[in-house]
Structure formats: C-alpha cells, structure tokens
C-alpha cells in the first residue's frame with residue numbers, strides 16, 4: 098500500500114522510525130512537508146530561514162534517491178488529505194507531536210483523514226521517551242526534575258534505526274518544491290542546517306564531550322554542543338545522541354545526558370499542562386505586580402542596558418539566533434527581576450529570534466527564572482548581572498566579543514563594570530537601573546504576593 102510520510106519536526110532520514118514504517122508498508126512513499134501559515138507566520142526571520150535551509154537539505158537527500166520533498170502551503174487539514182488522495186495513499190505516517198498546537202492539529206487532520214478512509218499512524222516522537230510516558234508510582238506526572246530524570250532513564254528508549262533502503266519514493270504532480278528562502282536581516286549568521294551538518298557537529302562535539310561538565314557554563318568558550326537547533330528540527334534524534342553517550346563513562350557524558358533529560362522533562366510538563374505555555378505554572382505568581390514593557394524593555398531587546406553581560410547576550414541573540422544557556426538565564430533574570438517585566442514578553446522576544454526557539458524549553462526556561470516554574474527556583478535568588486559576568490566570563494572574552502565598545506583591553510580594563518569615564522569615552526551606556534535597588538523592589542513585590 099502507498100503511504101505518505103508527513104515530515105514536521107523530524108527532518109532527517111536516519112533513525113526515523115515513522116519513515117521506516119512508511120517504507121515498510123511496501124508501496125510507494127510520498128515525502129511531504131506542509132508549510133502551515135499558523136506556524137510559519139509567527140516564527141521570526143532567523144527561524145524561517147533556518148527551516149527553509151533544512152528543508153532544502155532534506156530535499157537534496159531525497160533527490161539523491163530520485164524523488165524530492167513535496168512542499169505544499171496551507172492548512173494541514175486540507176493539504177494532507179489532498180496529498181494523500183493524490184497519490185492514492187491509505188496511510189499517513191508521522192512522529193507524534195505533543196505540543197499544544199501540534200496535538201490539536203493532528204487530531205483534526207486525523208478526523209479528516211478518517212472521513213476519507215485514510216489512517217493516521219503515529220510512530221515515535223521528537224523525544225527519547227514520548228511526553229506522557231514517564232509517571233510516578235501512582236501514575237501521575239512528575240513536577241520536579243530529579244525524580245523525573247531518574248524514572249526517565251529507567252524507562253529507557255529503543256536503539257536507533259537505520260534509514261530505509263529500497264523505498265519507492267513518490268512526488269506530487271503539481272510543482273511543489275518551491276521551498277521558501279526568506280532573506281535574513283543584514284549581518285545575521287546562522288549555523289549550517291540539515292541532517293549531515295547535524296551529524297558533523299555532533300561528531301566534532303563528541304571529541305570534547307568529556308570536558309563538557311567543566312566548560313558548559315563558560316559562555317566565552319565553545320564548550321557546549323550547539324545541538325539545540327538540530328534537535329529542534331529533528332535533523333538528529335536524541336536517541337542517536339544517547340546511544341553515543343552510552344559508550345562513554347565520563348562525567349561530561351553523564352552531564353550531557355542530564356541536559357537532554359531537561360529537554361524531555363519540559364516537553365512532558367507542557368504535555369500535561371498545555372496552559373503553562375502562556376500562564377504561570379504556579380498560579381500564585383500571576384498576582385505579582387509587574388511593569389508594562391516600555392523604553393527599558395526596548396533597551397533590553399536591543400542590548401543597551403549598560404550591563405555588559407546582559408547586552409552581550411541580547412546582541413548575540415540578534416546576531417546569531419542563539420545564546421549561551423548561562424546568559425539566557427542572566428538576561429531573563431534581568432528582565433523579570435531588574436526591570437519587573439513579565440516573563441511572557443521576554444519569552445516571546447526569544448521565540449522570535451532563537452533558531453532553536455522551542456515552546457517547551459523556552460517558556461519553561463523563562464518560568465524557571467521567573468520563579469513561577471517547576472523545580473522551586475526560589476524567587477529571592479536574584480542574579481547580579483555584574484557578579485555573574487565576572488564569575489562565568491572571568492577573562493571577559495564573551496563580553497568583548499559581543500559588545501565591541503568594550504573590546505579593547507587597553508581602553509576598557511574591566512569589561513564587566515567599566516567606570517563612568519570609560520563608558521563615556523567608548524560610547525557605552527550607563528547602567529539602566531540600580532541593580533541593588535531593583536533587587537529590593539523585586540523582593541518587596543514578591544513579599545506582597547506571599548503576604
């Protein structure tokens with residue numbers, strides 16, 4: 098029987114169980130991608146450009162197998178059914194989507210397919226363990242990371258599967274390979290997209306993984322894997338990474354596995370609490386007094402707060418669509434606790450610019466920093482951006498790299514806290530706020546909610 102492989106967040110041929118299922122059906126396979134205006138619209142330019150590049154890469158791999166990727170635009174409910182009918186398919190294969198929008202979309206697509214006598218078959222997910230699978234002794238979801246990660250590891254996952262061979266690939270008759278190539282704002286450099294690039298980057302990182310635990314918190318070094326964007330689009334599956342990590346005994350490999358577990362944990366939390374994409378995971382925090390985003394919010398977005406590590410992070414975001422994890426925490430804390438702006442505004446800005454922008458990891462990362470998320474991050478632990486900078490960027494390499502005004506060590510000996518005269522001389526702004534005073538203000542507002 099003929100099948101459709103509907104690609105979404107799994108833009109790869111290797112270790113793709115849904116694709117194997119589609120090919121094993123024995124008939125032809127139509128590789129399909131639907132550009133959904135609902136998702137394409139709100140994505141920022143970097144993410145659109147990256148997705149376009151990733152689709153072109155998948156198309157090229159399929160062309161080597163003598164069929165391209167069929168890319169159509171429109172509402173998936175209509176487009177998937179049309180495509181399936183066009184090739185006479187009786188099954189549409191997908192990897193399950195557990196996000197709030199994706200799960201609902203798939204339910205509607207399934208309904209329309211069923212009405213047409215076509216089956217929607219879900220195999221696997223973008224996670225090693227599908228969201229919803231890991232539960233505690235009484236069958237309830239975990240709300241704290243550490244016990245989740247233990248149960249997650251015990252649950253285990255299947256071994257990676259090989260790409261299908263000998264499939265008979267189909268394509269739609271109409272001209273459907275008009276893969277968009279949106280222009281990027283000047284000066285933005287994105288990582289190379291596609292399955293092969295993801296594998297190369299992973300192989301390179303594996304050579305250094307044993308040092309990961311020592312280097313992952315230093316934004317001035319290239320100490321992290323940069324796999325987030327590849328995982329986001331499923332150019333590689335986390336199972337593939339976990340299988341390689343299992344062959345290593347180092348602390349670095351163990352730490353890396355824990356980071357992957359965070360990704361799975363947040364997807365699980367969002368699956369059980371879809372409202373937490375927008376609302377406070379801990380509702381009591383929604384009663385706190387916040388300020389409306391205004392001129393200070395703009396200064397934050399544009400990287401001119403006068404706090405070097407904050408500005409470096411916000412400029413790195415705009416220049417590359419990626420920010421180091423330590424710095425994501427610092428800039429998020431600054432927005433919520435120094436500028437008293439609600440986390441949702443920051444989360445939205447991040448999703449617009451991050452190429453790895455992912456609803457679960459991003460919005461729960463923000464909630465964690467805002468003290469309203471899982472894992473009881475105590476609200477009163479307010480990051481001091483200057484001490485954070487000194488501690489995690491001790492030689493100032495990160496700040497000097499992304500804030501060119503502070504690059505010259507002769508003119509700016511202390512890049513984390515340049516004095517007033519130096520700031521004036523190099524054209525770097527004075528601090529937007531008094532951190533000590535705003536810290537107190539944040540704590541007072543918090544006390545008012547608790548009272």
Ligand code: FAD
Pocket residue numbers: 313321322323324325326328329353356357359360361363420421422423425426429447451453454455456458459460462463466
């Ligand atoms: P590595 O250090 O090499 O980590 C390996 C992988 O583990 C990552 O690729 C990622 O998949 C996972 N991971 C690591 N840390 C986390 C974490 N805290 N939460 C969830 N997964 C993690 N990650 C995203 O993928 N998309 C986002 O939109 C996103 N937004 C964030 C927003 C905030 C405010 C914060 C604090 C964190 C956010 N993160 C997000 C998590 C983390 O910052 C990135 O995954 C990481 O910086 C990506 O770089 P890397 O691949 O080099 O990470």
